Amino acid sequence: MDHEKREMLRIAEKLGVSVAAVEEEIKNLRLNDLKIVDLLPEMLIMVRSLISSETFLYKRNQIEAVDKGLLISFQNILDKPGDGAGITAGNPDSRPHVRITSSHLESEILFPKDIHVQQITILVELQYLKRFVGSDRNKLYYLFDTDKIFWIEEFMSPEMGILVGQLANLSLENVLSQAFYRLKALELIYMLFSNLLGREKTEYHDLSKDEINAVYLVRNAIASSLDKPPVKDGLVKLSGLNELKLRKIFTQVFGKGIYEYYNHLRMQQAAELLRQDNLSVSEVGYQLGFSNLSYFGRLFEKSYGLKPKKWQHQNAKLFVK
Structure with missing residues (x-):
């Protein structure tokens, strides 16, 4: 197994995935790109572009790399903002979108056969996020309720798409790359949270x-x-x-x-x-x-x-x- 796949397994374990459960399946992955910026205990950023030669499903358990946190995944990031390549009519999962879950939610992750998966995943510790948002966190109270298990999907705005592209294309060799990743990840979270303020008002409950x-x-x-x-x-x-x-x-x-x-x-x-x-x-x-x-x-x-x-x-x- 090459270095990139071993690194992906190491991070997968931090994100609640049993290495033993996916060690064989991960051999089916063709990694086009993998960047990992480990800023734990505050934040972890993973950029990945891959294709699986076989369909496989794996379970993600509660994440223990942070005490409490949010897992934010920017799905179907495109090579350039506005590029419609890979978007399938009638399949909203093929469109750029964002999913936010609580770190203690157990879930299943699917890698479909021959589908190009392009993602930026940000794991952010809740207390660090509270300090970043400040008193405005009251406007997004449901994200900071550690007793709730929730799942949110949001459309990705063109502005977020541009910023996602900057994160995806940055080289880890750049000067102060960790500082840049942290800065851009927080800017992305700011844009996302601003979008969430425009959602229809509703009560938030635990979801099964x-x-x-x-x-x-x-x-x-x-x-x-x-x-x-x-x-x-x-x-x-x-x-x-x-x-x-x-x-x-x-x-x-x-x-x-x-x-x-x-x-x-x-x-x-x-x-x-x-x-x-x-x-x-x-x-x-x-x-x-x-x-x-x-x-x-x-x-x-x-x-x-x-x-x-x-x-x-x-x-x-x-x-x-």
Whole structure:
């Protein structure tokens, strides 16, 4: 086993993974890039780009490298901000997004066969984070409740994408690279927390593994047919939860109500189509199920600050292949 894979195993153990359980499977990984910045006991940063030749699943136990902390994972980081390569329509997991979990949450991690995994993972100790945020932590109280087990997913903003790219492309050989990583990681956390302040207000409760899985089933069903509005009864049946509980947990995890989340995905897909597929605004609108193109235009402008035609004209030039 080469040095990079041994280093990955060492860090995996700090992140709650049993080395014995994954030692064979990790031989299937082709590591394109691995950077580890160990700033424990305050923070650990891992940048990795890899492809597995076989699908495998492993369990992550409670993390003991910090007493209490947050595990923040920036998923599907792209080679350059705005690059749509690798984004699959109908699969929100292929889009850049952020997941935040409490360090004492047990979870399962999947490496799909032949899928390019690109991530930045930051483990940050809770007391250190409290000092960084200061009195404003009261606005994000749910992140600092050590008794709660939670799971949050947030869309990655373009500004976060730029900063993530800086972190991913920095060489560990650079002068004061650890100081730079710490600075940029904290800046990234600041941007993320600022985004979280815009989430729909809801109560935060302990979540079980089954409840998390249930809302992801619903989310995936919504994303698989963006041209059709979600049907309440079908989603309730799919989740196995009652309607009220489904709405509460969905909002807790994704920060938006079900219909608002659906429209947000439609706008993201509209932007991808407008800048990559040489489609007209009306063709994009109809493809995403809009019979009223004026409504489509208003919704797009609310999300991106420009009408679709003007946004397409400004952005298409940036993505000419």
